[in-house]
Amino acid sequence: MTIAQKELAEEITDIGGAYPAATFPADAIGSTMFDAPGSEDGTITVLLPRDNVQKAPAQAMVRIKSRGDNRNYLGVVSAGPFAQPDTMRADSAVMVAIGTRGGDYLPSFHGRIHVTLLGQELDDGTLTPPRLRPLPHSPVFQLNENETAKALKAEGDIAVGLAVGHEKLTVAIPSAAKSVLPRHTAILGTTGSGKTTTVSGLVQQAQAAGVAVVLLDVEGEYTRLNEPTTDPRMVSTLAANGKTPAGLPADSMHLLHLVGRDTTNPKHPCLRPFSLQFARLSPYVVIEMLGMNEAQSDRYLFAYDVTKTMMRRLGIFPQTKEKVGDAEADKQERIFNRLDEFERGYPRMTLSFLLDVVGKCRAAVGKGEEFTCFNKEFKTPEAERMFQELIKSKEMPGVASSWGKVNSLLRRLNRLKVFDRQHSDKGVKFLNYADLLTPGRVSVIDLSDSGMSELNNIAVADVLRGIQEAQEKAYTAFEKETRPEPPRVLIIVEEAHEFLSAERIEKTPNLFNQVARIAKRGRKRWLGLAFVTQLPQHLPRQVLGLCNNFILHKLTDPQVVSTLAKTVPGIDPGLWARLPALAPGQAVVSFGHMTRPLLTAMNPTTCQLRMVD
Template sequence: MSMTSNSTATGNRETSVQDIVRPAPVSAAQVLADEAAHNGGAFEAEGAYAGAFGRTLFDDRSSEDGSLTIVFPAERIGDIPSQSLMHIISQPDGHEYIATVTAGPFCEPDGLSATAPQLVVTAVRGHRSMPRHHGRLQATIIGEKTSKGIIPARLRPRPNSPVHLVSSSDVSSILNLSGEIRLGLLNGHDDVQICVDSKKKSVLPRHSAHIGTTGGGKSTGVGRAIYEFQKAGICVIVFDVEGEYTALNKATDNAEMGEVLSQRGLREDGVANTHVYRLVGTAAANEGHPSSHEFTLQFDQISPFAFAEIMDLSDPQNERLIQTYEIAKQLMRELEIFPTKADERGVLDIDEFDSGWPRMKLEDLRYLISGIIAIAEQTSEGEPQFRASQFYGHWDKAKKRICSYFGGGEASQETDKKSKDKPEKLRISHPISWKALMAKISRLQRLQIFDRGTQHAIDYKTMLAAGRVNIIDLSDVENMDVRNLAIAEMLRGFLAQQQVAYDAAVKAETTPLMTNVIIEEAHEFLSARRIQKMPTLRDQLMKIAKRGRKRYLGLTFVTQSPNDLPDDVLGLVNNWIVYKVDEATIRRLKSYIPNSDDSLWGLVRSLGPGQALVSFTHMRRPVIGAIDPSPAQLLMTE
């Protein structure tokens, strides 16, 4: 006898399911409702459980310290965005914890595995039936909440403890995101701003890094930072190698940026008090800027050892440079160029690993090197024709100094009248190496960027002022050695002036000037490949970084190639804004950014333009945020 799903056999007769299973009468439902009302109404959680969205689960053998599993009803899954903060009240001990979502939320069926055959078959066959299910997430404990604030957690929440979502108004205070410098919005919380307190010495004087691939939003994020720094009264110096920031004085004309700004309640606006500087003889990226200045490099401000490293001189060339430098110092003393009687006391304080010999010019070296080559090859007895040198017109004295230095003595070039012997041969070896050094210095000098007079000298005192933005336009400097020489000299000058300003503030018992130096394309200046061969420059940078931080001068490194930066530089960084980067960069940065768990790096892998991982020293943990775009105009080169 055949049977169908809608019938059953009883004797010789088929009875339908509807004849056996009948709907409950309406009166039965009313009886249950009356009974519930009589006993206090529908169930409502009490005490710590009131208003909770979920509960903690038991730990198992796969559990990890600081991490726990939370389950909650399916209807609450849409209420828990990534990075949500949770307040857990452990029961029955009453300890309170703050935790954050690090994985999930996920959907799980009640009482079944997510891969149970009946669920798989139902889905594959296209049926619309949905089993009862719940939400699950993994959370990481940030700390324990006490009357004194949030402290490191000593214990774990007990199983079945209630879990509450932290309101947006409390998220900022828990994560320490407050301050007057706005960077952007916290992902998942459109009403929570990521901010920095410029008044805390423990934050901005610490060094920072903006890291991200091309197109990730790095430049517009830097533009926003400059705008906010200026409003906060911070002095900003930007080494702009592409000329992107030379139009910051104007409001942005980018429609897409304008739309994002409008959505966030912000407006297009130019950066106030901007001033653009460029090397003499180079073209301006923005010819229409109202405050544009030319500057020249001063050779006497650059350590000869750093100069040799930046110019990538070979060991023989480096040795010959130092030899020429020593002869120049002796000749300057003899000609009373430096030191004069008034300078004698300060001579012992000169550190040539930090700066050059006062009043020495690059043309002075060319003059002497040309003379040394002529003497070695005995090709000319005439004076080198470098009229811009301070030594020009004093060839007799210069020649004696050269001969004396290389072992011939003052009389070595004169024939002994009694013996009629040949003059003593000077120990000037390898003229080819001298010529190679001469070629490099001449090529640099032809750019005419050194020692061009006091009218183009860098006025560090004027540049370092509260709320002033100094943009160093290096976009027309194609020679990377020249660019690096300019950055090295100016960094030293800024630190020296910052020291003066800091000492004056301490003496006057006022707040010191806060200064931030932004180095674009930092990997070109501080290449890991070259920095190992540049110990003097590396030591100078480390000194600037350590001394500057204590004197309210912070460095900001901007790069799309952080793997080209040496460990020494990355180790200086305390504040990070990391846009989308590749896997190799993530592996390297993990060891430098504190409290950054795998869940955060998982989000970094899929960041969109303008999104970034933000980690500053004052924050309780790194966060993912949507960085505000620049309100000012950028001359985009990407």
């Protein structure tokens, strides 16, 4: 021992011996740091010894045992792990020079992570919002997979993917929980980000869970879900996950398309053409969808009113007791009295009846033009007298050009030949909404060839309302114990921005109100809506406001991300920052039952999709 060493040893003994090593638990991976001026509520910085730097990957969960006050906290790694040299700044000239000149000097270093606090853990394991912060130099532990799964609560029978940053943590949705799917979902992401794949996986899993699924397929992408996928990328991704391609179970899928319009899969084993019933459409929603101006809508409502009165007076609806007997006539009278025209149209009013009346009005304001009604009910002298009397007493608005425009809008709709058609020999029927509500049935409604986007929207609105009504009825019967419990229902609206667009929402308040009502009632009646779009900026905020669940695929537009961040709660800045760089099939998944949103590798689909570019 040199003299200097000896003197040092004596000095140490004099002042009480060596400082005892901190008794840090052996299984701790790091400890909390003192707060700095930049510290923020809800997050805390944790330092890791060199050997543990890679033990806390992004999104991993940790437990912090606050030193001294014995409070436990759970948190998630929201940034890092970053490596930092112990005694020098990482960006100091020396470190930069060594790093760039190929020097092999590696100074000792440590790791640093940012942890977002999820809550304080009580003795029985429940999490409560933290009132305080963990104290400095508190030991930090890794949670194992079981503990992580329990804490994140991402459990359920509908598996959607695997959580990124965890070994084998399935992200799933409980199909039975009333507080999850019936509180509605938005699936957002740019083209090619994986939305359609996600939706098809969701459909497949929901079907297996016995949910009745209705998919409004605007592009005809889902018409082959009954077949196994043949996409080579999907097949190999499936193989890597130990799965094999498979279509939906035989007979579980029905493919519906508008009569006279094509489907993208004409060979489907259960193909059903359907027509729409004009009488079901609220006149106010029709006006909005056809984009009528005030002059046109005045005339539309006038003609609508005249048609109604004629139908009533001529006994078309409600029918007379002589024709249908007391019971039926009373029933029709009750329907007549309870009619809410913001919800639906006048029973049995066909587009053809309305066109006849519009044609007659047009002839009446035009100069001497003759018009012959198409419907035999309106061709009688009695009907003619009635009409002439009505246009006088109700003060028909004039201006031939406005009448002409209303006429041409309706004619365009009529030319599509999808309204009010029933051909029993050709199997064409109105949509039977109650039929769609069969447990484990997937009904894909192919609207890819509607020929007119307004018609698509009319069809979507009608299907939404029809299903909601049928579900309401089924629940009433169930409550009176005359029928078994109705199935859980999931309705998926693809290209939702075309149906409910931010640009038009001011002009389509009735449509939005209808959807909002369906969303609200759906919570009580187990009816979940899912809106899918690549243009979330075109979806009104009000629609996102109806949603409690989000699957966010890649979104590149920073403006869109920042707007969403204001609307969608509970997603931390670290996750928002990752959205622009997500790979196809990755998404931030945030559902009502989960403790926090999870970055998720979504499951590849086993079903065949028709890719549109």
